[in-house]
Amino acid sequence: MSVTMDAKTFEDLRLFIYQKSGIFFEKSKEYLLTNRLKKRLDALNMSTFEEYLRYIKSASGQKEMTNLFDAITINETYFFRHIKQIEAIKDAIVDELLKNKRSINIWSAACSSGEEPYTIVIALMEKYGQNIPARILGSDISKEILDKAKEGVYGEYALKELNSNMKRKYFDTIAPGKYKIKDFVKRKCIFKNINLMEERSLRSVGKMDLILCRNVLIYFDSKSRQKVIDTFYNNILNPNGYLMLGATESISRLNTKFKLCHFKMAIAYQK
Amino acid sequence: MNKLKELYDNLDKIDSLPAFPSIAFEVINLTRSPSATSKDIEGVIKKDPNLVSQILKVANSSFYGLSKDVSSLNHAINLMGFLQIENVVMISVVLSSVKKMPLHKNFNRDKFLEHSFGCGVTAKIISNILNLNFNSAEFSCGVMHDMGKVLLDIYAPEILDEILDNAYKEGISFYDSEMKLYGINHSMMGAKLLSIWGLPEMLIDIIKNHHSPSSADNRLLAAIIHVSDLLTYSEGIGFGGNYSKFTLEEDEGWKIVVEEANMSKDFDLAFFTFKLYEEIENAKKIYFEGF
Numbered sequence: 434m435s436v437t438m439d440a441k442t443f444e445d446l447r448l449f450i451y452q453k454s455g456i457f458f459e460k461s462k463e464y465l466l467t468n469r470l471k472k473r474l475d476a477l478n479m480s481t482f483e484e485y486l487r488y489i490k491s492a493s494g495q496k497e498m499t500n501l502f503d504a505i506t507i508n509e510t511y512f513f514r515h516i517k518q519i520e521a522i523k524d525a526i527v528d529e530l531l532k533n534k535r536s537i538n539i540w541s542a543a544c545s546s547g548e549e550p551y552t553i554v555i556a557l558m559e560k561y562g563q564n565i566p567a568r569i570l571g572s573d574i575s576k577e578i579l580d581k582a583k584e585g586v587y588g589e590y591a592l593k594e595l596n597s598n599m600k601r602k603y604f605d606t607i608a609p610g611k612y613k614i615k616d617f618v619k620r621k622c623i624f625k626n627i628n629l630m631e632e633r634s635l636r637s638v639g640k641m642d643l644i645l646c647r648n649v650l651i652y653f654d655s656k657s658r659q660k661v662i663d664t665f666y667n668n669i670l671n672p673n674g675y676l677m678l679g680a681t682e683s684i685s686r687l688n689t690k691f692k693l694c695h696f697k698m699a700i701a702y703q704k
Numbered sequence: 705m706n707k708l709k710e711l712y713d714n715l716d717k718i719d720s721l722p723a724f725p726s727i728a729f730e731v732i733n734l735t736r737s738p739s740a741t742s743k744d745i746e747g748v749i750k751k752d753p754n755l756v757s758q759i760l761k762v763a764n765s766s767f768y769g770l771s772k773d774v775s776s777l778n779h780a781i782n783l784m785g786f787l788q789i790e791n792v793v794m795i796s797v798v799l800s801s802v803k804k805m806p807l808h809k810n811f812n813r814d815k816f817l818e819h820s821f822g823c824g825v826t827a828k829i830i831s832n833i834l835n836l837n838f839n840s841a842e843f844s845c846g847v848m849h850d851m852g853k854v855l856l857d858i859y860a861p862e863i864l865d866e867i868l869d870n871a872y873k874e875g876i877s878f879y880d881s882e883m884k885l886y887g888i889n890h891s892m893m894g895a896k897l898l899s900i901w902g903l904p905e906m907l908i909d910i911i912k913n914h915h916s917p918s919s920a921d922n923r924l925l926a927a928i929i930h931v932s933d934l935l936t937y938s939e940g941i942g943f944g945g946n947y948s949k950f951t952l953e954e955d956e957g958w959k960i961v962v963e964e965a966n967m968s969k970d971f972d973l974a975f976f977t978f979k980l981y982e983e984i985e986n987a988k989k990i991y992f993e994g995f
C-alpha cells in the first residue's frame with residue numbers, strides 16, 4: 434500500500450523544510466519528497482505524513498532533523514564534475530588569487546561525500562605537486578554524508594571522469610571497484626558540519642578566497658539564496674574572492690554586488 | 705626600423721596580396737542592390753564552380769533541414785536568401801586567403817578559421833537574442849574581423865610569433881601585445897586590406913574598430929563584434945589555450961551594447977550567457993558542417 438500526501442500536508446511540509454534548511458521543493462518535485470520521506474515513515478513506524486509532520490514540529494522531534502536533512506538532500510556528486518570549472522580554478526583563478534598571498538583558503542560549501550574538495554586538492558596537486566598553496570574546507574548539512582567524506586572510499590561512478598593513471602596516482606584500490614583516497618590528499622582537507630541556512634555556523638568558517646557552492650542553492654528559494662549569498666559576500670569572502678555555483682546556476686537576478694566573470698567555458702562571480 | 709609599420713604602409717604594393725575575387729565582389733554588389741533578382745545572382749555565381757558547390761553544400765546542410773535535396777543553384781538561392789548567399793561568399797573569400805597562410809607552428813589555420821566563423825555565428829546569435837537587425841552584416845563582420853592576422857602570418861610570421869609569445873608571457877591580449885611591441889595592430893592591418901579590396905566602408909569601419917568600438921561609426925555593430933570575439937574565446941571555439949578571464953560588465957563593448965540596444969535594467973547577464981552558450985552549442989553542429 435502506498436502512502437501519499439495531500440496538498441495541504443505538502444504545503445506545510447515544504448514550508449517547514451524551507452524554514453529549516455532553505456531548500457525549496459517545487460510542486461513538480463513533490464514525488465521526490467514523497468519518495469524520500471517514505472523511508473523515514475518506515476523507520477519511525479508511522480503510517481501518515483501528517484503524523485510525521487506533527488512529530489518533527491514537536492520538541493521531541495528535534496532529534497529527527499538530521500535524518501530529515503539526510504533524507505531530502507540529494508547527494509549526487511562525482512570527481513571532476515563540471516570539469517571546465519575545475520580547469521578555470523586551476524588555470525586562472527588560483528593564479529590570480531595567489532598574486533597577493535602565499536596561500537589561499539578554499540571552501541567547498543556543500544561538499545556531499547567529499548568528491549568536490551578532494552577534486553580541488555587533486556587538481557592543484559597536478560599543478561603544484563603535493564605542497565599545494567591552499568587549505569581546503571569541506572562542509573555539508575548532512576553528518577552522515579560527511580562521515581563518508583572523511584572515510585574517502587568511492588565506487589566506480591564517483592571516479593568515472595578519471596583515467597587509470599589518475600586513479601592510480603590518487604587512490605588505493607581496496608577491493609574490486611572500491612577506491613580509497615590516498616592519505617596525502619585527505620590530509621589537505623578538513624570537514625565540518627555546517628548548515629548554510631544558519632548564519633552563526635556559516636560565519637564560523639572564517640575568511641575564504643574561493644567558495645564553491647555548486648548544485649545546492651538550486652534547492653533553495655530565492656529569499657534564502659539571497660541570504661546565503663549576502664553572507665558569502667559580506668562576511669566570508671576576501672576582497673576579489675570568487676564564488677562558483679553549479680554550471681547552470683545563476684544569482685544575477687538577485688540583488689548582488691558580485692561581478693559575473695567569464696573564463697574559458699566557465700563563469701564565476703567575483704567580489 | 706619598425707617592420708610592422710613598414711608592412712602596413714606598403715600593403716598596397718604587395719603583388720601576392722590575397723585577392724578579393726571579382727565574382728565575389730559582383731555577388732556582393734547584387735545582394736545589396738534592391739533591384740537585383742535571384743536570376744542575376746545565379747548568373748554571376750555560375751561562373752565559379754567552386755562557389756556553386758559551396759552554396760549547394762550549405763543549402764543541403766541540416767541548417768535548412770526541411771529541404772530534401774537541393775540540386776539547382778536557383779533553388780538554393782531562393783531557399784537561403786540573398787544575405788545568406790553573401791555570407792557564403794565572404795566565407796569563401798576568407799577561406800581562400802587563409803589557404804595562403806603557411807602551416808605555422810603557433811598559429812593554427814583550422815583553429816583560426818573556427819575562431820572566425822565562431823565569431824560570426826556568435827554575433828548573429830547575440831543579435832537575435834537582443835532583437836537587433838544588422839541585415840546579416842554581423843556575420844560577415846564576425847567572419848572577417850581578424851583578417852589582419854592572416855596578413856601577419858603570411859608576410860611577417862616571425863613577428864606574429866613574437867607577438868604571441870609576448871602575449872602569453874605577460875598574460876595580455878594579442879591586441880595589447882602588438883600595440884606594445886609595434887604600435888600597429890591587426891585591426892588596422894585588416895581594415896587596410898579591405899579598403900584595398902574596395903569593400904564597403906561600413907565593413908571597414910567595423911574591422912578597424914573591433915577592439916575600439918567607441919571609435920566606430922557604427923558603435924553598436926562594432927561592439928557586438930567585440931563582445932562576440934570575447935565570447936567565442938570563452939566558449940572555447942577556435943584557437944586559445946589561454947584561460948584568462950574577462951568581465952562583460954566592465955567591457956567597453958558590452959557597455960555600448962547595454963546603452964545602445966536599450967537593454968532594460970533587469971537584464972540578466974547570466975541567463976543571457978547560458979542561453980547564448982546553448983545556442984552556440986547548437987550552431988557549432990549546424991554551421992561547421994557545411995564547410
Ligand SMILES: C[S@@+](CC[C@H](N)C(=O)[O-])C[C@H]1O[C@@H](n2cnc3c(N)ncnc32)[C@H](O)[C@@H]1O
Nearest residue numbers: 506507510543545573574575628629647648649
Ligand atoms: C547535489 S550535492 C552537491 C555536491 C557538490 N557540491 C557537487 O556539486 O557535486 C548537494 C549537497 O548539499 C547539501 N545541502 C543541502 N542543503 C544544505 C544546507 N542548508 N546547508 C549545507 N548543505 C546543504 C546536501 O547534503 C548535499 O550533500
